[in-house]
Amino acid sequence: MESGKANLEVFAATLLKLAQTDPDILVVTSDSRGSGKLTSFAQALPEQIVEIGIAEQNLVGVSAGLASAGKKVFAVSPACFLTARGLEQIKNDVAYSDNPVKVIGISAGVSYGALGTTHHSLHDLAALQAINNIDIVVPADNFETRMVIETAVSHPRPLYVRFGKAAMPHLHAPDARFEIGKAITLVEGGDVTFIAIGETVARAVQASRRLAEQGIAAGVISMHTLKPLDETAVLHAARHSQAIITVEEHSVYGGLGSTIAALLLQNRVSLPFKIVGIPDEYTITGSQNEIFAHYGITGEGLAVTAQHLLTTPVQVGGVAKSENRVSENYLGD
Amino acid sequence: MRQTISKTLELKSIQYRRKILTIIKQANSGHTGGSLSAVDILNVLYNHVMNVSPENFQDANRDRFIQSKGHSVEALYVVLADKGFYPEAELDTLNRYGSHFIGHPTRKVNGIEQNTGALGHGLSIAVGTALAAKKDGRTYRVFTLLGDGELEEGSNWEASMSAAHYGLDNLVVIVDYNGLQITGPVETVTGITNLREKFTAFGYAVREVNGNSIPELMAAFDQLPFEAGKPNLVLAHTTKGKGISFIENQVGWHHHVPTDTEFATAMIELDTAQAAWGASNGIR
Numbered sequence: 001m002e003s004g005k006a007n008l009e010v011f012a013a014t015l016l017k018l019a020q021t022d023p024d025i026l027v028v029t030s031d032s033r034g035s036g037k038l039t040s041f042a043q044a045l046p047e048q049i050v051e052i053g054i055a056e057q058n059l060v061g062v063s064a065g066l067a068s069a070g071k072k073v074f075a076v077s078p079a080c081f082l083t084a085r086g087l088e089q090i091k092n093d094v095a096y097s098d099n100p101v102k103v104i105g106i107s108a109g110v111s112y113g114a115l116g117t118t119h120h121s122l123h124d125l126a127a128l129q130a131i132n133n134i135d136i137v138v139p140a141d142n143f144e145t146r147m148v149i150e151t152a153v154s155h156p157r158p159l160y161v162r163f164g165k166a167a168m169p170h171l172h173a174p175d176a177r178f179e180i181g182k183a184i185t186l187v188e189g190g191d192v193t194f195i196a197i198g199e200t201v202a203r204a205v206q207a208s209r210r211l212a213e214q215g216i217a218a219g220v221i222s223m224h225t226l227k228p229l230d231e232t233a234v235l236h237a238a239r240h241s242q243a244i245i246t247v248e249e250h251s252v253y254g255g256l257g258s259t260i261a262a263l264l265l266q267n268r269v270s271l272p273f274k275i276v277g278i279p280d281e282y283t284i285t286g287s288q289n290e291i292f293a294h295y296g297i298t299g300e301g302l303a304v305t306a307q308h309l310l311t312t313p314v315q316v317g318g319v320a321k322s323e324n325r326v327s328e329n330y331l332g333d
Numbered sequence: 334m335r336q337t338i339s340k341t342l343e344l345k346s347i348q349y350r351r352k353i354l355t356i357i358k359q360a361n362s363g364h365t366g367g368s369l370s371a372v373d374i375l376n377v378l379y380n381h382v383m384n385v386s387p388e389n390f391q392d393a394n395r396d397r398f399i400q401s402k403g404h405s406v407e408a409l410y411v412v413l414a415d416k417g418f419y420p421e422a423e424l425d426t427l428n429r430y431g432s433h434f435i436g437h438p439t440r441k442v443n444g445i446e447q448n449t450g451a452l453g454h455g456l457s458i459a460v461g462t463a464l465a466a467k468k469d470g471r472t473y474r475v476f477t478l479l480g481d482g483e484l485e486e487g488s489n490w491e492a493s494m495s496a497a498h499y500g501l502d503n504l505v506v507i508v509d510y511n512g513l514q515i516t517g518p519v520e521t522v523t524g525i526t527n528l529r530e531k532f533t534a535f536g537y538a539v540r541e542v543n544g545n546s547i548p549e550l551m552a553a554f555d556q557l558p559f560e561a562g563k564p565n566l567v568l569a570h571t572t573k574g575k576g577i578s579f580i581e582n583q584v585g586w587h588h589h590v591p592t593d594t595e596f597a598t599a600m601i602e603l604d605t606a607q608a609a610w611g612a613s614n615g616i617r
Contacts, residue, residue: 026468050464053498058457058491065461068447069469070393088451089488093458097440097448 001169001202007145008106008165012037014149015074019048025153026050026066030059030077036106038076056081060089064099072102072153079105079121079162080112087127094158095134102152103134105162109199109249110278113287122278124162126254129227134158136226137180140201141171144224147178155180164199164249166288171205171222181225183233189219192306193237196247197223197256200276203292204247206299211306218306226256234260235267243272243309247297252277272309276302335551338381340614342547345415346376347607350576351600352411352421358596360427362436366573366586368408370511370545371478374569375412377550378476378507382557387417390444394473397462399447401455402480402509403437404588410434410442418444453486455479456506460496463504463564474557476505482514484525490535496564497536504564505557506537509544511573515587528568537566544569545576577602 004010019025019041027033028050033042042049050066052059056077063075075082082105083090094101105124112119128136135157139145145163152159159180171186178184186201187208194204201222208218221237223230238244244264246257257275264273276296284294292298296305349372357363379385383396400409407427414421419442426432433441437450449455459477466473479489496504508528516522525531532539538559542549550569559565573587574580577599591599610616 047468052491052495055488055491055494057453057488058460058495061454061457061488061492062461062464062495064447065458065463065475066465067461068458069462069465071465071468089454089457092448092451093454097458099447099458 001171001205004142004168004170006165006167007139007142007163009037010142010145011104011149011163012041014146016041016044018150018153019045022072022153023048024070025072026074028052028059028063028066028073028075030054030056030081032077032106035078036076056085057089060086060101060103061093063101064089064093064097067099067101068097074102074104074152076104076106078119079108079124080119083121083124083127090128090134090160091131095131098133098158100156100158102155103158103160105160107165108162109164110283110288110291111164111166113291114285116285117283120283121162122251122283125226125248125250125256128160129254129259134160135180135228136160137224138162138198138226139224140196140198140222141168143170143172143176144178144222148180148224151178151180162198164288166199168199169202171201181228181230183230184222184224185219185233186222187218187220189217190240190242191217192243192245192310193219193221193241194245194247194302195221195223195234195237195256195260197226198249200247200249200297203297203299203302207302207306210299210303216306216310223256226259229259229263231263234263235269238264238269238271241271243306245274245276245302245305245309247302248277249297250277252279272312274305274309276305339548339551342376342380344607344610345380346373346547347603347610349376349408349411349415351603352424353407354577354591354596354599356411356424356427357407358591359425360429361590362428362588363407363590364404364588365590366513366580366583367402367405367480367509367511369575369577369580370571370573371402371405371509372408372412373545373547373575374478374507374509374550375408377547377554379412379416381551382554383476384473387443394471396473397446397459397475399449399455399459399462399475399477400438401449401477402452402483403449405509406436406438409438409445413442413444416444452480452483453488456489456492459504459506460492460499460501463496463501464499466503467499467501472503474503474505476507478507478509480514481508481510481512481519481525482522484508484528485523493532493535493537500562501564502558502560502562505567506564507567507569509571510568511571513573513582513584513587517584532566532568536563538563539566539568541568541570544571576606
């Protein structure tokens, strides 16, 4: 895979380009312009950056007010603070009051690595998914990042976008299309399908290649939009795969995996299924890569998970079965 | 002329108090004490100060009002009905199944700018809205009403720093300083003392008024902006439960609903107040 830039850098460059021709675009920061790679933006467009200082509640509330008056507001702050300290403001001032702020969580997941749990955001997708009227997008690579930011400007609803700061490989074909709410199939494959989100997608692609060498056809879907979830894509994948593995840089509770599990069960789809994410424990100390490796979010780790899932007998209703089961009552796609 | 307006608004306040108690009684729920303390402020804002009406509510240049102390929504609903944002009869549905008229401000009700109810939110939104006016070169003003107990929320002080930092003299913050919150006197719950000094130190131009006096409120708001380049703060000394003798300054009336007897007594007191108002204005 050809290496690209950090999604964070692509975000900042895309936003600067857009803002240069649209004076209604504003960036609101909480002493986070450096963290957000927005120093160039501030120098080029000083009238289009609003500094709030270290005050995430106020950051979100002010952004809501600006958006209510017609501004196209990108509220940019580390995801860990933005979605915890500012959660009630996101819930009430943005989502409930329907002020279409673009809430941008930077250095998300475990991007801050050894800085520890205070700086990790492994709760944000769970928390925001349960709030009505906010869409959630986690781009996987530079293409998805550029596209979601370009789309965000005119997105009519509140939107949460989160990404990391490590360089990401290019994952998409030149003719790829991006639409919020539409998953992108990166690799076709019917033995097992990885449904991944954000910076874990590249690892799923690596796993798919390893598995191909072993004769296992592993599909990869970039589920860049968590909400609204592309249910059709999930059900199609489940119907055409022997197993599903979800992968996310988030707690295993309340994120992509549990959402897809609920979707499958409620559509009477049962098949070998595994949620790969950060387990419910004190997160191991290390860089983002080391943390990923520790929890099996690598090409090798995900390939092993897939092999294990495909070879372990399935328990359905307490009875071991050797074949996967899709209910006859299943009516999906 | 000015005295005539003031007298007209005084009569409105009596009528508003009657209606507030009526809809709370009908709904069997509501924030009685705070609505009665804040209603004179809303009266003066909507009927004398702000350029907002059903006709211009979609106009980008309208003045904005954000009621941060959302729990006193009954007063706001009554004033908006009087302004013609919706028929007064709709208030009969307050808090009923499926009604838009819920127990805190909601944009589903015509005339309401922002959904509030969780304390400590309105000021930040107001700061953002006022900042947008500055950036767009518009002259509208943004008013927000805070409770005194609400000032215990730290987000207000974050927002205050931004208001001063950006020199938002088009922002008008009104504190309904009635001295009581649900647990008891604000000063015994957590000391918020020296509010004038605090707000001055945070960069506001501060005015103190009797927040239940129509003439004093009018006089204060007529001086807006108080000082160029500074956000405005009106410290409105009010009486919780104002206008009904047995509700005034009673902690228990924060969200107490009047019994039949209490309601009847309150109506008599308001009738008496209206008769006194009439006598002083040569009306029988």
